[in-house]
Amino acid sequence: MADAPHNPQHLFSLKMRASAHLNGQECHISGAEKILPKEQLPDVARALVSRGLNHAKGDADFLNLKIEELAPEAILYLDAPPVTTIEVDTWQEGLREVERFLREEGIANIEGIMQRLQESYAMRGAMLLDIHTLERLEPDQARGVRATYMDCERTDSPPLSDVKNHFAEAIVLAAKVMNCPGVVGEICISDDPDYVTGYVASQKAGYRRITRMKPLGSEQGGRIFLFDTTLASPADAIRFLEKQPVIVRSVARPEAVARPEAVARPFGSVEAVTRPCGPAKEVARPYRSGENTYLSRFREKLANLRENKLFRTMRTIESAQASHVVSGGREMVLMASNSYLDLTAHPLMKQRCAEALEKYGFGAGGSRLTTGNTDLHETLERKIASFKGTEAAVLFNTGYTANTAIIAALADKESVVFSDELNHASIIDGCRLSRAKVVIYRHNDMADLEAKIRENPCANGLVVSDAVFSMDGDILQFPRFLDICEKHDLLSMIDEAHSTGVLGEHGHGIQEHFHESRYPDILMGTLSKAVGAEGGYAACSQLLADYLRNTARGFIFSTAMSPVTAQAALTGLELIEREPERVQQLHRNIACFCEALREGGLNVSSETPIIPIVIGDEGRALAVAQQLYEAGILIPAIRYPTVAKGSARLRVSLMATHTEEELHRAAALICQTIS
Ligand SMILES: *Cc1c(COP(=O)(O)O)cnc(C)c1O
Numbered sequence: 001m002a003d004a005p006h007n008p009q010h011l012f013s014l015k016m017r018a019s020a021h022l023n024g025q026e027c028h029i030s031g032a033e034k035i036l037p038k039e040q041l042p043d044v045a046r047a048l049v050s051r052g053l054n055h056a057k058g059d060a061d062f063l064n065l066k067i068e069e070l071a072p073e074a075i076l077y078l079d080a081p082p083v084t085t086i087e088v089d090t091w092q093e094g095l096r097e098v099e100r101f102l103r104e105e106g107i108a109n110i111e112g113i114m115q116r117l118q119e120s121y122a123m124r125g126a127m128l129l130d131i132h133t134l135e136r137l138e139p140d141q142a143r144g145v146r147a148t149y150m151d152c153e154r155t156d157s158p159p160l161s162d163v164k165n166h167f168a169e170a171i172v173l174a175a176k177v178m179n180c181p182g183v184v185g186e187i188c189i190s191d192d193p194d195y196v197t198g199y200v201a202s203q204k205a206g207y208r209r210i211t212r213m214k215p216l217g218s219e220q221g222g223r224i225f226l227f228d229t230t231l232a233s234p235a236d237a238i239r240f241l242e243k244q245p246v247i248v249r250s251v252a253r254p255e256a257v258a259r260p261e262a263v264a265r266p267f268g269s270v271e272a273v274t275r276p277c278g279p280a281k282e283v284a285r286p287y288r289s290g291e292n293t294y295l296s297r298f299r300e301k302l303a304n305l306r307e308n309k310l311f312r313t314m315r316t317i318e319s320a321q322a323s324h325v326v327s328g329g330r331e332m333v334l335m336a337s338n339s340y341l342d343l344t345a346h347p348l349m350k351q352r353c354a355e356a357l358e359k360y361g362f363g364a365g366g367s368r369l370t371t372g373n374t375d376l377h378e379t380l381e382r383k384i385a386s387f388k389g390t391e392a393a394v395l396f397n398t399g400y401t402a403n404t405a406i407i408a409a410l411a412d413k414e415s416v417v418f419s420d421e422l423n424h425a426s427i428i429d430g431c432r433l434s435r436a437k438v439v440i441y442r443h444n445d446m447a448d449l450e451a452k453i454r455e456n457p458c459a460n461g462l463v464v465s466d467a468v469f470s471m472d473g474d475i476l477q478f479p480r481f482l483d484i485c486e487k488h489d490l491l492s493m494i495d496e497a498h499s500t501g502v503l504g505e506h507g508h509g510i511q512e513h514f515h516e517s518r519y520p521d522i523l524m525g526t527l528s529k530a531v532g533a534e535g536g537y538a539a540c541s542q543l544l545a546d547y548l549r550n551t552a553r554g555f556i557f558s559t560a561m562s563p564v565t566a567q568a569a570l571t572g573l574e575l576i577e578r579e580p581e582r583v584q585q586l587h588r589n590i591a592c593f594c595e596a597l598r599e600g601g602l603n604v605s606s607e608t609p610i611i612p613i614v615i616g617d618e619g620r621a622l623a624v625a626q627q628l629y630e631a632g633i634l635i636p637a638i639r640y641p642t643v644a645k646g647s648a649r650l651r652v653s654l655m656a657t658h659t660e661e662e663l664h665r666a667a668a669l670i671c672q673t674i675s
Pocket residue numbers: 398399400401403424426466470495497498526527528534535536
């Protein structure tokens with residue numbers, strides 16, 4: 001504890017809390033608290049209001065600003081705890097560091113406490129946990145305990161920046177909590193999706209930062225105050241946490257700790273490689289510090305994205321990709337996967353891949369043209385050709401690579417590529433890479449395509465289109481498309497990323513859907529969606545296959561896909577043929593879900609599992625997605641640049657394995673949330 005200053009200032013507590021209301025439910029957006037002298041109040045208040053109103057989490061419709069004078073003698077001055085940093089590579093390792101801390105503190109029921117930590121994820125405040133009985137001691141268990149009336153001491157001018165200093169705020173909280181009567185330790189994970197560092201703290205351990213305690217993008221924060229009822233009464237502790245004004249001195253930047261000695265270990269044994277990567281290690285940061293023009297340009301761009309609610313973070317899935325997944329430690333119904341037939345974790349898939357792994361190991365070790373071509377790659381190419389009914393097929397490592405490589409090989413500076421305005425980004429990039437003249441025609445508008453072809457006569461032309469459009473889920477007018485390409489003698493290419501395994505009674509794709517016997521020159525597709533594996537392909541004539549193998553740079557200059565991946569794709573295609581009921585069930589699910597949405601008042605229809613529910617505003621789309629997430633349904637919002645600005649949407653994609661009950665529940669919830 002620190003001495004009070006000789007000449008205590010009159011200080012004020014300033015608190016800001018911003019929230020938004022969705023369907024009468026309050027949703028926290030942002031909050032902050034400062035303790036300041038009177039003359040700094042107006043500027044800091046303005047900065048906090050601006051932070052509350054312009055937060056990446058969404059648009060606040062309610063903002064509370066509260067200013068109170070604090071009696072000088074009531075303020076408790078504390079020294080900041082000593083800080084150490086524990087660098088971990090994964091959040092799972094981070095949680096193991098929490099367990100280590102609990103052991104060091106002599107706390108008995110570690111497993112029970114870790115369990116409680118997960119339960120605290122849903123709370124806004126902290127859990128006050130009896131370390132002996134694991135009982136929760138806070139009177140309002142939904143709200144938890146909230147420590148307030150605290151700030152760091154300011155020796156310089158007030159911080160007007162609206163950037164939140166998580167570290168300083170955390171130190172202040174930890175200092176207050178570890179000085180609270182009866183509290184023997186604290187565990188804290190922020191609910192800010194961009195901030196994965198958390199900490200544990202106690203009088204003995206000080207403040208121990210742990211660099212990863214949750215997946216990036218997760219909003220699952222949680223906080224536990226470990227309480228020993230033999231030392232104090234819960235009521236006194238809660239009074240201290242919620243009412244006692246505290247100012248914390250000497251809050252500094254985090255300091256690095258020395259890197260522990262590396263442990264030498266033998267190579268080559270399973271034991272050696274499966275051991276965890278040694279104890280906590282501190283990495284010397286190789287990053288430039290300070291500002292220069294490049295860094296500030298990047299920073300500005302990121303700030304801009306945040307402001308426009310376009311900043312991207314990743315959500316982590318901790319299980320197989322299936323209709324049910326675990327995310328943030330919680331089981332969710334996944335309604336946004338491209339794994340339409342739910343094959344990624346099919347027992348046969350696992351078994352065959354395990355066998356392939358046993359036989360081939362993992363890496364291919366070379367490109368297809370040098371040393372990386374195995375019999376599995378060749379079998380897969382033959383399988384794709386037979387599945388599509390073409391003479392041949394050429395494999396690429398991803399669908400993205402396939403599009404860029406194929407288009408750049410088929411077109412050059414002298415060519416014209418006619419491309420649908422809603423084609424996938426990989427097609428757009430392929431066009432750029434080819435340096436051809438690119439002519440964009442209106443979405444799925446065959447009259448416009450033909451008009452554009454007439455306006456741009458060329459000796460070497462290519463027309464390219466998605467078969468099923470990835471963001472809108474509509475289907476190309478395929479027969480008309482072929483008519484036009486034939487009539488004008490143009491090369492034709494279709495991207496079947498979302499039609500293979502989806503369209504047609506047996507999932508063979510767009511030809512089967514239209515009962516069309518003619519072929520475009522290239523049927524491109526991916527093995528990473530309905531097929532449940534990874535990779536891209538061109539199904540085509542033998543001539544074009546030879547041509548691509550000899551000229552497509554994305555084929556030539558890249559290591560072959562893993563033989564295990566090839567086996568996975570092979571198995572996926574085989575399963576589509578062996579279990580045709582999956583495709584049929586997918587079709588039934590599409591009809592059932594659209595019907596349920598229409599009953600709920602949304603005018604939706606689709607022939608494909610991609611069902612966009614356009615919301616418009618980016619912030620609102622995020623808020624709706626968040627509400628669904630809280631109800632256990634995972635459907636992320638899709639925003640610019642994936643779709644046009646102001647047309648943010650929920651992009652539902654269905655699986656064959658969603659149950660009727662799940663489809664009805666999700667549809668009802670969606671209708672309720674956005675109406
Ligand atoms: C997903 C997708 C691709 C890219 O395929 P990957 O295998 O994921 O790289 C290409 N085109 C379309 C239309 C897609 O939706």
